[in-house]
Amino acid sequence: MALSSMTGFARSHGTSGPYAFEWELKSVNAKGFDLRLRLPPGWDEIEQIARKRAADVLSRGTVYANLNVKRADALSTVRVNEQVLASIVKVAGQLAGRIDAVAPSIDGLLAIKGVIEVVEPESNEDEDKAAKAAVVAAFDEALAALAEMRRREGTALGQILSQRMDEIETLARKAEAAPGRKPEAIRARLAEQIAALLETSDRFDADRLNQESLLIAAKADIREELDRIASHVSQAREMLGKGGAVGRRLDFLAQEFNREVNTCCSKANDLELTNTGLAMKNVVEQFREQVQNLE
Structure with missing residues (x-):
């Protein structure tokens, strides 16, 4: 077997459906083995897989693994909650005859919490599953490159x-x-x-x-x-x-x-x-x- 150092660096990237992703791995000296993962929200389920595969390849060193994921069609949309807006307008009309106040403006109404909603694009279960499999494969690729550099x-x-x-x-x-x-x-x-x-x-x-x-x-x-x-x-x-x-x-x-x-x-x-x-x-x-x- 070849000798390996505990220091190294590797990257891998890929795409799957609407997703584009990149792994960045860096390892430094340590008494034992420790994998420190940074995953975006919604991708936690690949953590255990990554930990097991890293432990199978490396025996010592602290490895920092960062995953960045972007979705091509991840443009959020804005919509008005008609029910909330209608309720606010109704209350404003009731108060108009009871107190002396300026009529509410459009920007004032829209600034009220709940009137404007930011809607995230709906996810596709099959696309998400395929993307996570591709991310795991990219992790294996980066891990192999890191191990080769250490060797x-x-x-x-x-x-x-x-x-x-x-x-x-x-x-x-x-x-x-x-x-x-x-x-x-x-x-x-x-x-x-x-x-x-x-x-x-x-x-x-x-x-x-x-x-x-x-x-x-x-x-x-x-x-x-x-x-x-x-x-x-x-x-x-x-x-x-x-x-x-x-x-x-x-x-x-x-x-x-x-x-x-x-x-x-x-x-x-x-x-x-x-x-x-x-x-x-x-x-x-x-x-x-x-x-x-x-x-």
Whole structure:
């Protein structure tokens, strides 16, 4: 399976009978999957269909789906409610002899609520049914285009992540070959420190110091961390090769990378090794940031 990012954009449009419609889909990063639909009034029944189809195609990301629908013959007509108007005129005539007032004007009568009615065009059940089926088909088209764009971006992300794995592996080999972590180099540094301490006092036990030096040397060894980093690199490459929705697992692996690199930095007792560890930490952070975009 191919890798997919969580970001993308797609549009689709079509017509059916008197209806013209357009879908606009946009997806962004998220921990889970969430489809946020905006549908015009009267089109709510396609919501469940759209949610199911989107969930079948996508597993992560927040997707914003907007549907715009226009009806070609959707010109509303205006009519006068004759019964309401007649009642108002009758009441006005009754009041005319009782109070001194100006006779009602036409615009005044028409401004009274209920006199003028806006009549929407009648809908056709068969046309509406066909239009909703066409809208669902257009949603599938836009969804497929969105998924394809996410796969293209996922392929590019996969190449970047593979490069980061190469960089981590190169830095790990550099750390392993660092002269400062060789046993003889560690012994030489400890010997210098012990000699400096012995010069300041004659109360140090040489045997105890030797034991402590061995313990310090063991704690300073990063062999175990380098082995785990190599294992993580292998797992990451395997996940990238298989593809699919591996974003969560790679994110967890990025945390493990960071933990091992931090330990290497804390154990480093040599400037070159410290600089290598910091460079590796920077690459791990770049890897983690890119992983956040993967499905």
